[in-house]
Amino acid sequence: MRRITIPIGPQHPLLKEPVSFLLDVEGEQVLDSVLRLGYVHRGIERLAQERSYVQIVHLVERVCGICSHVHTTTYCKAVESLMGLEVPERGVYLRALLCELERIHSHMLWLGVLAMNMGFDTVFMYAWRDREIVLDMMEDLSGGRVSHAVNVIGGVRIDLDEEQRKDMLARLAQLEQQVLRAKNVVEHERSLRARTEGIGILTPEQAKQYCVVGPVARASGLDMDLRRDMPHLPYSELDFEVITHDAGDVWARTLVRVLETVESVHLCRQILENLPDGPVSVRAKRRAPEGEAITRTEAPRGEVIYYVRGDGSESPARLKIRTPTLTTLITLPEQLRNVAVADVSVVLSGVDLCIACADR
Amino acid sequence: MTARKDSAIDPPHYESGAIKEQIVPALQTAFPDDILDVQTMPVDETVTVVRVEGVRQIIRHLVEELDVLHLSTITGQEIEEGIELLYHFWRGSGLTLRVVLPLDALEVATVTDIIPGAAFYEREIVEMLGVTFAGHQDPLRLFLPDDWDGPPPLRKERS
Numbered sequence: 001m002r003r004i005t006i007p008i009g010p011q012h013p014l015l016k017e018p019v020s021f022l023l024d025v026e027g028e029q030v031l032d033s034v035l036r037l038g039y040v041h042r043g044i045e046r047l048a049q050e051r052s053y054v055q056i057v058h059l060v061e062r063v064c065g066i067c068s069h070v071h072t073t074t075y076c077k078a079v080e081s082l083m084g085l086e087v088p089e090r091g092v093y094l095r096a097l098l099c100e101l102e103r104i105h106s107h108m109l110w111l112g113v114l115a116m117n118m119g120f121d122t123v124f125m126y127a128w129r130d131r132e133i134v135l136d137m138m139e140d141l142s143g144g145r146v147s148h149a150v151n152v153i154g155g156v157r158i159d160l161d162e163e164q165r166k167d168m169l170a171r172l173a174q175l176e177q178q179v180l181r182a183k184n185v186v187e188h189e190r191s192l193r194a195r196t197e198g199i200g201i202l203t204p205e206q207a208k209q210y211c212v213v214g215p216v217a218r219a220s221g222l223d224m225d226l227r228r229d230m231p232h233l234p235y236s237e238l239d240f241e242v243i244t245h246d247a248g249d250v251w252a253r254t255l256v257r258v259l260e261t262v263e264s265v266h267l268c269r270q271i272l273e274n275l276p277d278g279p280v281s282v283r284a285k286r287r288a289p290e291g292e293a294i295t296r297t298e299a300p301r302g303e304v305i306y307y308v309r310g311d312g313s314e315s316p317a318r319l320k321i322r323t324p325t326l327t328t329l330i331t332l333p334e335q336l337r338n339v340a341v342a343d344v345s346v347v348l349s350g351v352d353l354c355i356a357c358a359d360r
Numbered sequence: 361m362t363a364r365k366d367s368a369i370d371p372p373h374y375e376s377g378a379i380k381e382q383i384v385p386a387l388q389t390a391f392p393d394d395i396l397d398v399q400t401m402p403v404d405e406t407v408t409v410v411r412v413e414g415v416r417q418i419i420r421h422l423v424e425e426l427d428v429l430h431l432s433t434i435t436g437q438e439i440e441e442g443i444e445l446l447y448h449f450w451r452g453s454g455l456t457l458r459v460v461l462p463l464d465a466l467e468v469a470t471v472t473d474i475i476p477g478a479a480f481y482e483r484e485i486v487e488m489l490g491v492t493f494a495g496h497q498d499p500l501r502l503f504l505p506d507d508w509d510g511p512p513p514l515r516k517e518r519s
Binding site: 036037038041043045046077078081082208209210211212224229230231291292293294295296303305307309317318320322326327329330359 | 405
């Protein structure tokens with residue numbers, strides 16, 4: 001049979017962001033694929049060298065349009081350790097609260113995208129309807145649904161009063177019911193399982209070789225989560241499970257993400273119930289001393305790593321960002337090999353691509 | 361089939377002191393000439409300064425003998441002495457290998473055959489800083505446009 005090349009992207013109805021896949025296809029089967037990035041490359045790392053430490057908080061918030069808060073958290077932690085600042089405990093807890101709300105938001109958005117790409121519009125609509133609860137909570141906390149601008153170097157700029165705290169707890173209970181319903185659908189709905197089981201397999205060995213992180217790694221049996229593995233507040237004082245699965249297919253990824261959403265709801269509740277009193281931030285200097293710092297944080301898609309080198313001036317000499325999507329993108333040629341053309345959309349959705357993150 | 365909460369497959373959540381107490385001393389014993397210095401960096405990162413010629417052997421030893429499998433990323437940056445590469449590994453805490461390439465010899469051996477996951481990180485450094493990774497199978501452009509003909513964008517302009 002004749003081999004043909006099917007281009008998917010850079011502009012394609014299947015993709016929400018521009019990226020290019022060239023699929024080498026024989027009949028219905030994908031034999032190989034070539035990936036090309038850079039269509040939303042904004043040069044954020046280069047731009048950061050010309051901005052002040054305070055301005056960069058807003059710059060890195062725009063690395064990702066879904067998990068914006070985790071980027072500013074990771075950046076602020078790096079700069080705070082360069083400047084020798086200690087964030088007050090209440091500030092640390094509020095940062096983590098928003099991180100967990102963002103994880104719920106990201107995973108529910110992803111469930112909707114996966115369902116839509118496999119033609120299961122009911123799940124898409126329910127998932128996105130229920131995501132509104134968490135978006136409203138974030139809006140009440142910070143004033144923004146997606147870009148929160150909550151972090152400042154030295155802490156956070158928001159605080160909760162008692163009434164807000166009780167209101168958040170009540171809405172969490174409502175959210176939990178909806179998340180458990182989504183979990184029930186993922187576990188038992190037969191058409192969803194039929195489309196995702198055995199598709200896009202990444203074995204534990206491949207996941208290790210490609211240094212994959214986050215839910216994709218955990219669905220391939222790698223038991224890694226920086227919230228537990230790198231003991232830091234508030235996670236060292238909270239009780240949660242790291243969800244893993246050993247099937248390595250799209251269904252395992254779906255299940256891992258949905259169960260993680262349930263864990264995140266528990267985490268939010270624990271944070272709200274154990275919120276320490278006190279200030280939320282400390283005053284930061286404009287300049288960081290000469291030196292380097294590396295921080296790693298567990299974003300919704302896995303490990304985010306920031307490297308900052310200060311040279312004593314008001315802006316860093318180097319800011320390096322590695323987002324988790326870059327680790328999963330590299331495995332797509334393996335996952336797409338021998339997959340039917342009709343399943344390409346499921347495989348591409350399964351890894352939860354964030355191209356803007358990967359391009360920076 | 362339900363999701364298991366504890367994986368039987370090789371749990372990579374290691375004890376956090378392993379890098380400092382076991383892995384760095386083991387590297388120093390195995391490569392006394394290639395490891396020039398050991399430093400620390402916040403937050404909880406151990407840095408070993410490595411000779412360019414020894415990088416590949418050290419990374420092979422880390423992966424195959426010492427079970428340090430996770431390469432988080434490679435940072436490249438231009439400093440006074442040349443181009444500095446930082447290989448950030450993770451095993452319970454961070455381990456960074458620091459290598460400096462002089463500006464007149466911007467070449468280092470690839471590690472993509474040992475760690476396939478390094479391919480994108482090396483390609484990014486090729487186009488952003490103009491470093492050559494000897495033996496890289498696919499050093500094509502990843503981020504820059506095909507018709508980009510300027511200098512590598514993360515290099516400083518030197519007259």
